[in-house]
Amino acid sequence: MTLRRTLLTLLILLVSVSTLVACSGTSANFKVGMVTDSGTIDDKSFNQGTWEGVVQAATELKIDKNYLKPAGTTEADYLASIGNLYDAGFKFIVCPGYKFSSAIYKAQTQYKDAKFVLIDAQPTDADGNAVVATNTVAIFFAEHQSGFLAGVASAVELKTGEFGFIGGMEIPAVQRYNWGFQQGVAYANANLGTTITIKAENVIYQGTFSDVAGGQQLAATMFDKGVTAIFCAAGGVGVGAINEAKTRATQGKTAWIIGVDVDQFADGIYDTTNNKSIVLTSALKGIKTAAYDMIIDQKDGKFPGGQTLTFDASNDGVGIPATNPNLSAATTTAVAGVLAKLKAGTITVASTQGDLIK
Amino acid sequence: MTPKVDPAGRTRRWTIPKKYVNSLFAVLLGLIAGAFFMLAIGRNPFVGYFYLFKGGVMNLKYIGQTLATSTPLILTGLSVAFAFRTGLFNIGAAGQMLMGGLTAIGLALTFEHMLPRGILLAVIVLGSIVAGGLWALIAGVLKARFNVNEVVATIMLNWIAFWTVKYGVYAFFRDPQQETQSKAIDAVASLKAPWLTSLFPGSYINLGLFLSLIALVIIALVLDKTTLGYELKAVGFNRSAAEYAGIKVNRGVILSMTIAGMLAGLAGATYWTGYSSNMQIDTSSLPSQGLDGIAVALLGTNSPVGVLFAAVFFGMLQSGKGFMTAVTGIPPEIADTIIATVIYFAAAAVLIERVLDAWRKRRASKALAATKKGGEE
Structure with a gap:
């Protein structure tokens, strides 16, 4: 009996309060x-x-x-x-x-x-x-342009070594990032004196935007194979890769991540006192x-x-962040030059695969 | 207070309301706990609940949406409940549902332009039932032949189903525009019926609701009115006793798992060829209806009628929480927390009851022993 009475009281309260509040609103x-x-x-x-x-x-x-x-x-x-x-x-x-x-x-x-x-x-x-x-x-x-600029920036900054790419799902926006990035690295190799390689086995689509553990695992494998920087266009999967890079950086190993969509520098900070981040730069849109x-x-x-x-x-x-603590002044200048050419139309970035990897 | 159950599984009349009281109590406690969560983040729980329930029932669209959300829950709940009643714990509803869904989508996409609608729907529905049943049969056979725990087997099969679906959809039924999902099925192959949609305009209610209700009635009849149901329940109560009584226990285990799988497989058809019109493979988790089915079965005290009410209740929470969040800004996680708390209390109610029962039994036997002693002296 008491149960029923309590229920009834609750119900009455519920209805009365709700009708009171339902009338409020903003003037926007x-x-x-x-x-x-x-x-x-x-x-x-x-x-x-x-x-x-x-x-x-x-x-x-x-x-x-x-x-x-x-x-x-x-x-x-x-x-x-x-x-x-x-x-x-x-x-x-x-x-x-x-x-x-x-x-x-x-x-x-x-x-x-x-x-x-x-x-x-x-x-x-x-x-x-x-x-x-x-x-x-x-x-x-134009994600391909963004990936291109990030590719140029990373290549010029690191000069030599091996890059990798982790994508989320194999969908057009992510593919354009990937293809643009590869073109950017190739451009830097051809015109800015860098020697960066990207192996086909290190260009991988994880298949989701949410599998953090999967991203961490992929990044670990790539770093173990000698990759120094990974471009992650993969949402939550990229978060896993960033975590892996942070762990390695704290152990004194070289591990860079190139962020995506927004400036991910702050997410890659592993040493708060010295403001050190493993995010080299980010491909923004x-x-x-x-x-x-x-x-x-x-x-x-x-x-x-x-x-x-x-x-x-x-x-x-699209572009890379205005401030990149991990990029040298020379790199920033080089990227600005490339951006100007991109705007002027003297450089064009393909938004299609062509003979690029994946 | 132990519910006295006769061999046919009927409980004494006065105990029937009691088991539902437990569930209602769990719901109430869950709601109260949810209210505290809302208070803790500085929200008015009455406002929150008002919009939560309003979002479940405020007009025909939302009622339809609640029923559409409940449909697969009824079936997975029934699947788990049926297995429970026969002494098996089916954690594999998610995997069976996936296999049912893959089969349904596959059949729909393959035959949608060849068969007339009536036959096409029958093929899709039966296909999903068979697929779910076969998937669960594996766990049933493993249990019966090799005594592999069905909990382990079904969990493993869930992930095999998960990756099979990912591969199957990607390899055979991929949408050329969006490769993270299958092609969309034609309206002719969908369980959505124009007349039903026009009754609840804007909702995704579909014929799956009626299929789930039919399944509910059949399962209720099988459990309570047939020799088969009697035998299966006997196996559930006491395997050795059932065997001693001449019941083929292994056959019972296999059959029971298969029937549970058939129900979950049908859930897959109602979800992917009814509620949805394609299958998505961009997820890293199993369909939530699988585990929610366990909660539904638990709250519904493993009885078909209880499952129906529990599924509709959960469906209402699921479909109402979006509206609650939209109006009040209370995070949808609160609704999930309420569901979780309700489940917790539903489980705890069973637990508390068991503890009480054990205590009463011990007291009764002590009293008996005391009287005996007294009699001897």
Whole structure:
């Protein structure tokens, strides 16, 4: 009997408090939501970069922000998360990741009064045709240029030795990083007097963006084989590789990681007192800027709906960090020179495999 | 207070509510614990719960979504519960579900343009059931023939299934655009039915729900109304006694594992050719429905009806937590913590009951001994 009474009391409390609180809200004209793809919000790269852009814009504009992590990776799970945000009043939704392409295709017609930002992909229908509705913006990055610059920077800095590459899933954005990186190393070998080798066996796609232990294992194998620097475009897998490099660095061994998407220098710090990091440099793509820009555009009423935007070196959408404690002044100058040529169009980086490894 | 169970598995009338009371109590304790978690991070638990449950049932879309999330849970829960009732611990529901799913997706993609919808769906569903059953059969045979512990065998088989699916999807059914998933199946091969979707617009509810309910009824009938069920339960109660009574124990073990696998295999079809329309291979974990099935079985006290309620409850939490997070910013991990706590208390309830039972038995036998002693003197 007491149990029933307690339950009843709880229920009454629940209903009364809820109705009171349900009426509160903010005066902002729109709320920004984000749905993460298969990684977590603190993946140190893709999701985190997007979220930082959202946070920055939302803080400046004093508007509500929130993110959801879908229960699974099916289109149904993605659409459920988008629907949850929409029903909670978040009608500006940022989705990072090519895996959202079919979910956004459905969402953009289902929620016509909502705005969608799709990063790394275009909405696609069941037959694979891209359809960017007027309430959606699709954003691409020139990852190959970013990988190219990171490749040049790393090669010039280390001059000689063996490089490796660990990718997450074998998807276009990650492949472009890989191919660009190889071209960058080749460019430095041909024009800047370096002798860096990349063996085919050291170019590996782990297969997920989340297997931290797997990344650590792959990195350990490569370092054992004599690789001195690994470019990781692999989300959580890269976190594992960074951990492995940190362990080795603390033991006094040489182990460099080239970070991806965001400046990962801070993640690679193994000696806090001397601020020493195993992250040589990072191949950036301006995810944060892209997310931020879109939200500001929306506020200004200039949301570029229906368009597909490409961020590349020419609009500073990709590159390496402005400050690289691990790069010498000479390296920085050399990279700046290459970047200028890239912007001017005297150097072109292929976004396709050609005769590159994998 | 030991529930008196007669050989047919029927419990005395007054004990039936009691076992559900245990589960309800576990749910309540779990919710209270969840409230404390919310308080600890400075949130109002009443608001949190309001939106958690609102997100499960606020309109037809969300109700449909709750039922869609519950569908595979009903089946994996039933799979684990059935095995439990016959004395086996099926940790392999995830792997059986994966094999069922791979078969379903494979059959769907292969025959979707050849067969009429009715036959096609029957082929897909039966294929998944057979695949799940065969996968579990391996563990059953290992247990029956070589006395390999089914817990170990099914855990290992989970990962074999996991990598088989990764290889199988990648090698044979890969989506040319996105190589981390299979091609999407055509609407004709999907368990989603237009009339059902229009009842719950915007949700991913599918015919799998009805299949799971049919399976539920069949399992309930098999357990309570057939000789087979009687024999299997007898094996579960006491293997040696069952053997002594002339029941073919090994056959029972194999059969029971296979039936459990068939149920989990069907869960795979409802999930990947119903809820989803392709199979993703970009994950490094097993489908969560496998382990959640154990929780569902536990909370549902291993009875088909209990499994139904437990699965819908978990489905509601699963589908409501996104909305809770969207509105209140309470992290979805809180909902997962509540689920975990509920499971913990459900398990603890059984434990507490067992401890109490043991204590009562000991007291009863002591009292008996005392009376005997008294009688002798």
